[in-house]
Amino acid sequence: MRARVHAGDPDAFRELFDEHVRSVYNHAFRLTGNWSTAEDVVSLTFLESWRLRERVDVDVEGSLRPWLLGIATNVARNVRRAARRHDGALARLPKGGVVPDFTDETAGRIDDRERLALMRKALAALREPEREVLALCVWSGLGYAEAAEALGVPVGTVRSRLSRARRKLDRLTTGGVRSPGEDREPPSGHGQQEGDREIAVRSAQEKTR
Structure with a gap:
């Protein structure tokens, strides 16, 4: 697959x-x-993957999922920056009439929207690099090495960012009480870490009690 993608198949x-x-x-x-x-x-992301196809390393084995998630992370950063610039430009415009916002109506179709809102509120307190590594390691289930590949940073950086992110979430949502084994190595290639995700969900819910 790596060779075929590299060749533009x-x-x-x-x-x-x-x-x-x-x-x-x-x-x-999640980002x-x-x-x-x-x-x-x-x-x-998939447009960029086509443009960057020749950067795929054909001399190594393994899934291209970390590569794609790394591209998605960079794209999300750029999209957020563009949105902030857009919001800033709108804020400088003269005030006009109130424009109806249909976001809540659309979100009403999502059964778990309240839980997602609570989680976003907690995650918003993290720095962007911490949110990214948390999304990759906890939610997307990448191991440290795979997350490092996705982000283009050393494995040690992934470990420290994830550790800081977990500590901050502890302070914000559970008063610093950590679960045994929470600092274990994320498994590689087995999907999301359900235990960590449940902790994050439960922590966000407890914050509102």
């Missing part, structure tokens, strides 16, 4: 999309907190 990219689009979409939503923006990130 269209069939390989279709297979790559079919296999990983859901994972990329979930990761994009942006917006369904529509996540869809834009997915589209841009």
